[in-house]
Amino acid sequence: MTTQKAIVLHGANEPLILKEVPIPAIGQDEALVRVKAAAFNRRDWWIQQGRYAGLKFPIVLGSDGAGVVERVGGDDHRYWVGREVVINPSLWWGDNEAFQGKSFRILGLPDDGTFAEFVTVPVTNLHEKPDHLSFEEAAALPLGGLTAYRALFSRAGLKDGDNVLVVGAGGGVATFALQWALHGGARVFVTSSAPSKIEQAKTLGAEGGVLYTNENWAKQLQEQAGGFDIIVDSALGEGVAHYPDLANPGGRIVFFGGTAGDIPALNARKLFWKQLSLLGTTMGSPADFAAMLAFVNQHRIVPVIHATYPLEEAEAALRQMDRSTQFGKIVLNVS
Incomplete structure (x- = not known):
């Protein structure tokens, strides 16, 4: 077999199309993974909109994936063949834990990603799939x-007992932030534009939340929670002006979008005066990824999946992001 089914984007503002494309080749220190499941990120949506750096077409999108290692490029890596894996999409981070290097890139652009039956990745980006998770959950x-x-x-140095505010509950990263903070021993509150998302966050363990569309949302949060040791934000915008007041002395305000x-x-x-820290972050290092998986395994955490689609309905799945109504991840069953 020399070809595979893949979801291909041929240009900005064009639909995702199911096509037959060549199975990617593998180098000496690479692995070919048979993808069982993949998942969308907002990044995929921005690329399709033509509003992302380094656009390249045609491209197979997809940063998230889990599957089984089909073959490897060198005998030194034979251990991985047949293993169930989850892929770290943070490629070539570099040697410094504090920031990514010049060679850093994310799987799914410029390299073809996981919305295909097979994907090639460096062996160093393979990790054992948590055994308590399905392929869809791991993806x-x-x-x-x-x-x-x-x-x-x-x-942000989360520690047990911190008060944490997760801004914009419902998105994939925000939902993980809620889960991680709760399992890290924090007391968590959220903001959202939809009452239903606040209720879903409470179901997961959040103590409360407010609609950021309300004029007095910051005051309402203070009444519920007092102040926050950590504020996690992926949106920026005018609401940030309230964060210095919402933060406790010594608070950390961390942004990633x-x-x-x-x-x-x-x-x-x-x-x-309050000794606040403004922190920027993006993706994470190999050490971060390994620590995250250890955390997931320790606490037996299961990701929140909003909806699952077959590979051929990838365009319909991505259109769900137009409305921002999802709570959790949108997943593709690939093979």
Whole structure:
């Protein structure tokens, strides 16, 4: 067999199309993984919209995937053949834990990703699939789980008893942030634009939440929670102006996205007087990924899946993101 089924994007604002494409070749230190399940991230949506850096077409999207190792490029890696794996999509992070190097890239652009029957990845990016998770559940983990784990633990230093605010509950990374914080011993509150998402967050263990569309949302949060040791935000925008007031002294405010705009003018006096930290983060290192999987295995955590689609309905699955109504991950059954 020399060809495979894959979901291909041929250009900005074009639909995802199921096609027959060549099975990718593998190098000496690479593995060919038969993908069992893959998952969407907001990144895939932005690429299709033509609003992402380094666009390249045609491209097989998909950063998240789990499957079985079909073959490897060198005998030194024979251990992996036949193993059930989850893929770390953070490629070539570099030698510094503090930040990614110049060679860093994310699986699914510029390299063809997981929305295909097979994907080629470096052997160093293979990890044993947690045995308590299905392929669909494991496929939901990588990008969102890694981003949330690094934001909370590596960057913000989450510890037992912290008060945590997760902004924008419902998205993949925010849902992982909620789960990670809860299992890390934190007291968690959320914001959302939909009452149903706040209720779903409470079902998972959040103590409360408010609609950020309400004029007095920040005051309502203070009444519910007091203040926050960690604020996790993926949107930025005007709401950030309230964070210095919402943060406890010594608080950490960590960002990993900017879909709602830029940071507004802030009263820096509150930042230095309260000893606040503003932290930027993105994705995570190999050490972060290994620590995340260990955390998942220790607590037997199961990712939240909003919906599962067959591979051929990838375009319909991505259209669900247009409305931002999902709570958790959107997954593809591949093979």
